[in-house]
Amino acid sequence: MDTMRERFLDVTTRLLDDDPRLAVVLADISAAGFAPAAERHPDRVVNVGIREQLLIGAAGGLALSGMRPLAHTFASFLVERPFEQIKLDLVHQGVGAVLVSAAGSYDWPAGGRTHMAPGDVALLDTLPDWTVHVPGHPDEAELLLRHAVADGDRNVYVRLSAHQNAAAVPVEPGRFTTVREGSGGVVLAVGPMLDAVLAATEGMNVTVLYAATVRPFDRAGLRAAVGGRADVVLVEPYLAGTSANEAHAALNDRPHRVLALGVPREEHRHYGSIAEHLAAYGLDAASLRERIGPFFW
Secondary structure (H helix, E strand, C coil), rough: CCCCCCCHHHHHHHHHHHCEEEEECCCCCCCCHHHHHHHHCCCCCEEECCHHHHHHHHHHEEEEEEECEEEEEEEHHHHHHHHHHHHHHHHHCCCCCCEEEEHHHHHHHHHHHCCCCCCCHHHHHHCCEEEEEECHHHHHHHHHHHHHCCCCCEEEEECCCCCCCCCCCCCCCCCCEEEEECCCCEEEEEEHHHHHHHHHHCCCCCCCCEECECCCCHHHHHHHHHHCCCCEEEEEEECCCCCCCHHHHHHHCCCCCEEEEEECCCCCCCCCCHHHHHHHCCCCHHHHHHHHHHHHH
């Protein structure tokens, strides 16, 4: 199986051939992967070097000229470092771009804290009208990437990760997908957390929903799934509680409980593998089962 990032490189290269409005802006990361596309489209594949504020500024300028810019680098350098430029050069100017990240929350632990971005989606939540896709498989990444590029002039964030599920889900952008049905509550798994959630809830009488798009949050889908028991567990691969307010808003007219699981705010200062980070954050299947079971029963 290829990775989400590999699929992104392949699909975006083909989109550059097909869509003369698309432009890719890089900050060194993945520049080698886009070298063939840069040879064919030197005016639409721009590498600004390790200048992430300029990365977003250039994307904003391209959008103002009528292009559909796609900016790419690691999540910490795409969202956190140039956040002021996202706020001003895109949102304030009323233009849109596609931001495609790599490295998720803890994909490259050897890179240390500088390459970890568990707060990226929560940070974008402080800005209006963003679409946020969190695919859990390369097939989903391709579908959502194509949707993002074609999504008018909206601001879209596509969050790619080396952490991925074994199989793709037939997702529809903006809608939650029911993967398993039960009557004892709902567990909403986001992106690459689905496999662990399915293993953790095996034998439990709960509905498992899957979200590859988290903004806009599918409030109607959550309301339909909870039925008569409005108990919800959120399992997100980034900062714990990022979608808690959205879940509360979806269920604000009925008594409900929400347990929000994800990466804790506290910094882990030991850097191991992705699997070791998942276990440290309580996001592996065994830990999730210990946390989810008592919440429902």
